[in-house]
Amino acid sequence: MNTDTDLLWSPGPRELEHSNVADFMTWVGETRGLRFSGYAELWRWSSTDLAGFWSAVWEFYGLDAVSGYDRVLGQASMPGADWFPGARLNFAERCFARATDTRPALVCLTEDGTPEETSWQELRRQVADVAAALRGMGVEPGDRVAGYLPNLRQTVVALLATAAVGAVWTACSPDFGTPSVLARLQQARPTVLVAADGCRHGGRTYDKRPDVAELVDGLPTVRHLLAVDSLFPAPTEPWSARPDVRRHTWSALPTAEGPLAFADVPFGHPLWILWSSGTTGIPKGIVQSHGGIVVELLKALGLGVDLRPEDRYLFITSTSWMVWNFLVGGLLHGSTVVLYDGSPTYPGVDGAWEIAERTGATVLGLGAAYLTAAEKADSRPADTYGLGNLRTVLQTGSTLPPSTWHWVHERLTPGVRLQSICGGTDVCSVLAGSTPLLPVRAGRIQAPALGVALASWDPEGRPLTGEQGELVVTAPLPSMPLHFVGDPDGARYRASYFDTYPGVWRHGDWVTVDADLSVVVAGRSDSTLNRSGVRMGSADIYAVVDRLPEIADSLVLGVEQPNGAYFMPLFVVPADDAELDDALRARIVSAIRSGLSPRHVPDVIVRIPAVPRTLTGKKLEVPVKRVLQGARPGEVSSPGSITHPEMLTWFAEFAAREAGAGRPADG
Structure with missing residues (x-):
């Protein structure tokens, strides 16, 4: 047994x-x-x-x-x-x-769509076409090609074509705000932007052509726009008013004259x-x-x-x-x-x-x-x-x-x-x-x-x-x-x-x-909870608190203060219509005290509307901690790179109120 x-x-x-x-x-x-x-x-x-x-x-x-x-x-x-x-x-x-000829290279699926298979032979042909197009745009080894693309077949093709040429690929998802995309791609200085006309998420379709125009206007190094017409009819009007940017349409790219060639590059x-x-x-x-x-x-x-x-x-x-x-x-x-x-x-x-x-x-x-x-x-x-x-x-x-x-x-x-x-x-x-x-x-x-x-x-x-x-x-x-x-x-x-x-x-x-x-x-070391020298990861707190049915989400921080004090707030998002009252606070404290450590009972337990996260789902522990230590919201996060960005202002206002009331000492 x-x-x-x-x-x-x-x-x-x-x-x-x-x-x-x-x-x-x-x-x-x-x-x-x-x-x-x-x-x-x-x-x-x-x-x-x-x-x-x-x-x-x-x-x-x-x-x-x-x-x-x-x-x-x-x-x-x-x-x-x-x-x-x-x-x-x-x-x-x-x-x-x-x-291999016996299995597909790609299977692609969108919301409410039917899985579509792409054979290895077809993938090679499409990569050859796009690689030839990039070479025709003057792309050489070491140049940068940027993608503003969701998770499509064309995205894989564009990456492989860029690599085949020996150019350098970089990408941002359309769920990023345009300021966040520009904060990245302006550093990359791409000569070609491969951009989708839209994306799907949660049952809705989003037209991204205005965002693409904004990106082209904000990327002065771009000379060619390769427009991926995946959701809307092939474009007849340019997405950008810049006269020095030549637009190419993915579905209209010519067939490559020869086989796919790969740049022979050093390791x-x-x-x-x-x-x-x-x-x-x-x-x-x-x-x-x-x-x-x-x-x-x-x-x-x-x-x-x-x-x-x-x-x-x-x-x-x-x-x-x-x-x-x-x-x-x-x-x-x-x-x-x-x-x-x-x-x-x-x-x-x-x-x-x-x-x-x-x-x-x-x-x-x-x-x-x-x-x-x-x-x-x-x-x-x-x-x-x-x-x-x-x-x-x-x-x-x-x-x-x-x-x-x-x-x-x-x-x-x-x-x-x-x-x-x-x-x-x-x-x-x-x-x-x-x-x-x-x-x-x-x-x-x-x-x-x-x-x-x-x-x-x-x-x-x-x-x-x-x-x-x-x-x-x-x-x-x-x-x-x-x-x-x-x-x-x-x-x-x-x-x-x-x-x-x-x-x-x-x-x-x-x-x-x-x-x-x-x-x-146990979590990021720079957001570790350190009470009187006893360290604990934030994940340990979440494992206890998020188990409670009344809690939908939570964020815990250990905030070092200039006067040597240590402030450990716990922010919670109640589930459904649950009320964060004294009884629920007592249950949270009891769960942490008995399940983890009396030292790591939070100083305050505060209701919040939402926990801000990166777009890949990570809680913003370190940025929120910095806000509570006095940083301005704009200093800790790139616009468009997080969910619920309004919460950073909320935390800044919370920090101001706490500063006026005085912070609890290290417990």
Whole structure:
């Protein structure tokens, strides 16, 4: 009888003997003479013998037939590591390397639409047409091409065509406000803008042509507009009045005269620019390389997620989240990538499960907020939808309460594995995540990812086991940024990751790494709750408070004050018509006191209309904390990059009232 109530899933013979990572271990044994007793030994080798591990990834995935290299790691310092000098490859070319005639490359679905399949042959033809058009516009290697696009087939085609040319891709989703888009794309200085005429969300259609005109007017470097006519008739009038911008219509592009050609670029040639959320100042433009992304996503999706060519890989995401790039990376494995343009809660909370059923998804990626909402709604996906193809669920974006782990295990098809992954835009990949070789336990990420020298450190740089500390990476990764946009001396790059521990990457998360390598992420380290030296992550508070049926959402902050006092407010959004009265406050306090720590009972519990979040669903803990410390709302957030931006003004007014009343002392 199993008495381990937190044990949700255990590997079986297939995972232990025939998963991708098991095959990799067998291959390493046969070709390198190395034997590993299990994942822990494999990880320790991968994170210490960088040359040995990454050269094995290179050969295991057939890159040795594509290009040689001078050495694996020319320089190992951080920042500035020099990976695979002498190697040459192209991300787009590698995305077609495992193409097959038996399965589609893409399956695309919109709200109320029918899934549409795109074969590998058709995808190649469309990429060739757009690549030829870009070359005809004068785009050369190193130039920037920007997308203002939802999650469409054309978006994938535009990315692959840009990469094929050797140009640099960057994108923003149309759900961003135009000021937020301009805050990003003006830094990128694109010569071509690929823009959709509209988008769908929550049952509504939005005409984005006026926004596109505003973007073109605000991007003086743009010389060509490629208009994607996906929702409205092909344009007969220009979307912008700028006479120096030539408009091209996607549906009217000429057929390429020759086959798809790929620029032969060095390993470190820039591939794309990803953007930070823009909630702590001007968004950071994070530049990553062709080679770094290829080897990282081959490893992360293949050896971690266990993605296979026969998979249908769906991640509910917008094009502004790095998860979209992580999704497109499925093409590197010959998998069918499923693109959904719309809301996962349309027409109801079970929208994502319906999408998975209609597209036959085998691998489904979701944000934590969606899963917790489904749990609260008492959703029963397996009883309602045909999810027999689904074998694994990826979860990311923020921490997941243990109760939601159990909900996923209980309410989905038996045997479905929940993979919680922690990483970020900074590396466009996973730092700690899943492996089919280890059991899954509620509330715990299974282990550091292969090749990631992950650790928990105290403020003095001492490693911790079983205690919360800063998440650090002590050795370089191939997909770490080449540099930031507009940061010629690297000062902003170094300040973002290397100021706290020189030469060591500080990720900005508060993490516990146990002796069995399991990882618990407690939230951002710069929003950690620190009462009288006792630290706790905000996720711990949410796991208790959000379980109460009267609470729909919550935001907790630890605010250090200039006079040395410490103010810890808890803001709650009551569910339905619940009233935040003394009785409910008492229940919240009792739950925190008994379930967590008497030290972390909030100083005040305040009702708010909504919790502001980034557009990828993360609560705005640090920006709101800065507002409570006196920053102006406009200083902490880029317009259009958050939900409920009016709440920042609300918090500023709250801070002013609290300053007049006096702040509570550290409790």
